[in-house]
C-alpha cells in the first residue's frame with residue numbers, strides 16, 4: 001500500500017484549499033452566467049465596481065480617474081485573490097462547523113449577487129438567481145470535499161469524517177480547478193459576445209460633408225507629407241523617430257473610463273434620448289444619425305489626470321453631427337444652462353450649454369479617424385467637445401443628453417473632488433529624446449503642444465537653463481488640435497536637461513510652476529535629462 005492510499009489526518013491546508021476551490025467554483029458559475037446573459041455581470045467585475053464606488057475620496061482623487069491603465073487589472077486580480085482567500089478561511093471554519101461555513105458562504109454569495117444586481121445593465125432577478133446557484137454549487141463543493149470535514153457536529157469522532165485520502169484529495173482538487181477554470185473560460189471566451197464587434201464591422205460611415213478649408217498656421221516644416229483631401233487634416237507633418245504622429249492611431253489612443261467591462265451596445269437597438277429642459281424631447285436612433293449631414297473635425301482629447309509629459313492625450317479626426325443641431329431639434333428652454341450627458345453604464349459629465357454654439361467643435365461623434373468609433377472609445381456614439389477635459393464632456397457609450405440648470409446638477413467626477421468647469425490647459429511635451437543617451441551632433445528634439453482654444457503660437461526649448469529658443473512647428477488646423485514641434489539641437493557631450501514650453505495665440509505662456517492634475521489639470525514644464533556621448 002503506497003502512502004497516497006493511507007488515510008491521513010486532514011491538514012488545515014487541505015481544508016483551506018477545499019474552501020478556496022469552492023469559492024473558485026462559485027466564481028466560475030458567475031462567469032459562465034455572465035457569458036450567457038448580457039443582463040448579468042461577473043461577480044469579480046461587480047465587486048470591483050463596489051470597491052471603486054466606495055473608495056475614499058483621497059484614493060479616488062489620486063488614482064481612480066486614471067483607471068484605464070494597469071489599475072483595473074490589479075483591482076480585478078485583487079478581488080479574485082481576495083475571494084479565494086475568503087474561501088480558504090471558510091474552508092478552515094468548515095473543519096469546526098460546516099453549518100457556520102455554509103452560512104458564511106451564503107453571506108458572501110449574497111454580497112456578490114447584490115454587487116451584480118446594482119450594475120446598471122444587470123437584471124436584479126437574474127442576479128439573485130445566479131447568486132443562489134453559485135452559492136449552492138460552492139457550498140455543496142465544500143461540504144462534499146473529500147477532506148473528511150465533519151459532516152455534522154455530532155459525528156466529529158467518526159474517522160471517515162476526519163481523515164482524508166491524500167491521492168483522492170489531489171484528484172478532487174485537480175478536478176475542481178479544471179471545472180472552475182472551464183466555467184470561467186467558457187463564460188469569458190466561448191460565450192463572449194462578438195456580435196457588437198461584427199455589427200460595428202458592417203457599418204459604413206457616409207462621407208462627411210465639406211466644412212471648408214483648414215485654417216493653418218504657417219511655419220517652417222521639415223517634411224512635406226502626403227497632401228490630404230480631408231479638410232480637417234494637416235497637409236504637412238513633422239516626422240522624427242519617436243515623435244507622436246499628428247493623428248493618433250485608434251489602436252494607441254489612450255483610454256480612460258470607469259468601465260470595468262466595456263459596454264457592448266447593439267447599434268440596431270441603441271437610441272439616444274434628448275430630454276430635460278427642452279420643449280420637445282425626442283429619441284434618435286443610430287440610423288437616424290447616419291442620415292444627417294456628418295462633419296469631420298480634428299480635435300485633441302485630453303484627460304485631466306494627464307501629468308506633465310504624460311500620455312493621456314491624443315489627437316483624432318472625429319466624424320459626427322454637430323451637437324447644436326441635435327439639441328436645437330428638441331428646442332431648449334430659456335433656462336437650460338448645462339448639457340448633462342450619461343452613458344449606458346451610468347457615467348455622467350456636464351458642461352455649459354453655451355459651448356455647443358460658441359464656435360468650437362462640439363460633436364455627437366460616431367467616427368474616429370475614418371472608422372466607426374472603436375468599442376472602447378464609445379461605440380456607437382459619444383461626445384467630443386473641443387477644449388474641455390474628457391471628464392466634463394467626452395461621454396462614451398452615450399444614451400442620454402439632458403439639459404439642466406448649472407446648479408445642483410453635477411457629473412460623475414464633480415462630487416469626487418474634480419473641478420466643475422474644466423477647460424484644457426496649455427501644455428507641451430517632449431517625445432524625443434525621452435532620456436537616456438544620444439550621440440553628439442545635431443539631434444532632433446521634438447514633441448507636441450496644445451493650447452485650446454486659441455492654438456499654439458510658439459513652442460520654445462531651453463537647454464540647461466539657457467535662453468528659450470524657437471522651435472519649428474508643423475501645420476495645424478486651428479486651436480482645437482495639437483501641433484507637432486521640432487528643435488534641431490547641437491548636442492555636446494555631457495549631461496543635459498531640456499525643457500519645453502508653449503505660448504498660445506492669445507499670449508498665454510505655459511506656466512512653469514508645477515501643479516498637480518487634481519482638481520483641474522496639471523501645470524508645469526516638461527523636462528527631459530539626457531546624456532550626450
Ligand SMILES: Nc1nc2c(c(=O)[nH]1)N[C@H]1C(S)=C(S)[C@@H](COP(=O)(O)O)O[C@H]1N2
Nearest residue numbers: 254255256257258303343347390391394396
Ligand atoms: N462612459 C464613459 N465615458 C467617459 C468616461 C467614463 O468613465 N465613462 N471617462 C471620460 C474621461 S475621464 C476621459 S479623459 C475620456 C477618455 O476618452 P477615451 O478613452 O476615448 O480616450 O472619456 C470620458 N468619457
Ligand SMILES: [Mo]
Nearest residue numbers: 303304390391
Ligand atoms: Mo479623464
